[in-house]
Amino acid sequence: MLDSLFTWLLLPLGLVLGWVLGRRAQPAAVAAAIAPEQLGGLLTRLASDDPDQAIAALTQVAEIDHSTVELHLTLGNLFRKRGEIDRALRIHEALLTRPNLTPDIQAQVRRELAFDYMRAGVMDHAEAQFERLVADGRYVTESLDQIRIIYEQGRDWEHAIAAARRLEAAQGESKRALVAQYEAEMADEARRAKNVDEAVRRARRAVDEDPACVRAHLLLGALYEGKGEFGAAAQAYLRAFQLDPRFLPDVIEPLYRCAQKTGDQQGYLQFLSDAREISSSSLPYVAEARLLADEGMDPMDRLAAGLEVRPSRAVLAQFLEVLEKQPAVIAAGLDKPAASLRQALRRLMESSPRYQCGNCGFSPRQQFWQCPSCKRWGTITPIDEAMRLPGA
Numbered sequence: 001m002l003d004s005l006f007t008w009l010l011l012p013l014g015l016v017l018g019w020v021l022g023r024r025a026q027p028a029a030v031a032a033a034i035a036p037e038q039l040g041g042l043l044t045r046l047a048s049d050d051p052d053q054a055i056a057a058l059t060q061v062a063e064i065d066h067s068t069v070e071l072h073l074t075l076g077n078l079f080r081k082r083g084e085i086d087r088a089l090r091i092h093e094a095l096l097t098r099p100n101l102t103p104d105i106q107a108q109v110r111r112e113l114a115f116d117y118m119r120a121g122v123m124d125h126a127e128a129q130f131e132r133l134v135a136d137g138r139y140v141t142e143s144l145d146q147i148r149i150i151y152e153q154g155r156d157w158e159h160a161i162a163a164a165r166r167l168e169a170a171q172g173e174s175k176r177a178l179v180a181q182y183e184a185e186m187a188d189e190a191r192r193a194k195n196v197d198e199a200v201r202r203a204r205r206a207v208d209e210d211p212a213c214v215r216a217h218l219l220l221g222a223l224y225e226g227k228g229e230f231g232a233a234a235q236a237y238l239r240a241f242q243l244d245p246r247f248l249p250d251v252i253e254p255l256y257r258c259a260q261k262t263g264d265q266q267g268y269l270q271f272l273s274d275a276r277e278i279s280s281s282s283l284p285y286v287a288e289a290r291l292l293a294d295e296g297m298d299p300m301d302r303l304a305a306g307l308e309v310r311p312s313r314a315v316l317a318q319f320l321e322v323l324e325k326q327p328a329v330i331a332a333g334l335d336k337p338a339a340s341l342r343q344a345l346r347r348l349m350e351s352s353p354r355y356q357c358g359n360c361g362f363s364p365r366q367q368f369w370q371c372p373s374c375k376r377w378g379t380i381t382p383i384d385e386a387m388r389l390p391g392a
Helices: 002-023 028-033 036-047 051-059 066-081 085-096 103-120 123-135 140-153 157-171 176-192 196-209 214-226 230-243 245-262 265-278 283-294 300-309 313-323 327-331 335-351
Strands: 355-357 380-382
Touching (some): 103 123, 103 140, 140 157, 176 196, 176 214, 196 214, 214 230, 214 245, 230 245, 245 283, 300 313, 313 335
């Protein structure tokens, strides 16, 4: 184990030393100080879990200059990548106290220290280091983005918005879509706290920031529906679908509920007709079949058309549910096999992912507006093939 660790550490350090020695001849004292046998002893001390002696040995190699700092930084980065945050912190904190560091090197050390603090979960220290870098005009956009991430991780959305504004000004790129997500987060929090007016206010601010924010329109639809404002809810749901037809599985059932409350069956039928044209989903056929059943009509032909034009598990499951109730099927004793197949299809649909991140492919059963895997916002959309049946 010790030999493998020694080899693993020696390779990157050897590369750094080779580069340093190749750039310029070292003074005799420095060359002697980093002789291979002494480097081996240093690495042995690192492997034997004695970082203090290792740091002491490194600082004795030579008076701190560009090349020696790089050796320290290499060690610190190795420790952080291996999850040994305490070691990384000791190295970078020791470096930062050294005199005669150039502004460029000091900024580099401060940056590494900030990332150490982030990995250690000491976010206030990390923020302080990033703020110092911004004040010094070093790593400005990266530091501002990391400050934003710190507030984001702490779910401090107001400060996250302020950080996004600063980043926008420094980077020259709009962050309004990101700010809209933060506003929507606060709207969701207010909704869970049953503060509906505040939730609506925040959701509207999200729309103002980013009119193309599907999440904000879906949230407004749910809020209006909860308040009994079904016409306004239907408009919000429709807008979400118009912005991104992939969200049809998320709006088709709420729009059905709103149509039932307002009596606007014609409007709902028009929506289903438009959805057939815009989307490749088979759900409009399933929804139309349900409307026929609501009116006491046989939906079999509509479902059969759906199976022919856009076959899917959703259409097939609904078709089987209607089929098993047909008198001829019951007489032939085929109703039970049809019911068994339908139940198997439903179990398959219930166990399948409903959403997928377009950036990294993460496939959850529920919606996450920030992908838990890649941390991108607004990249997770419904999977059409996972089709939810109406009412599911």
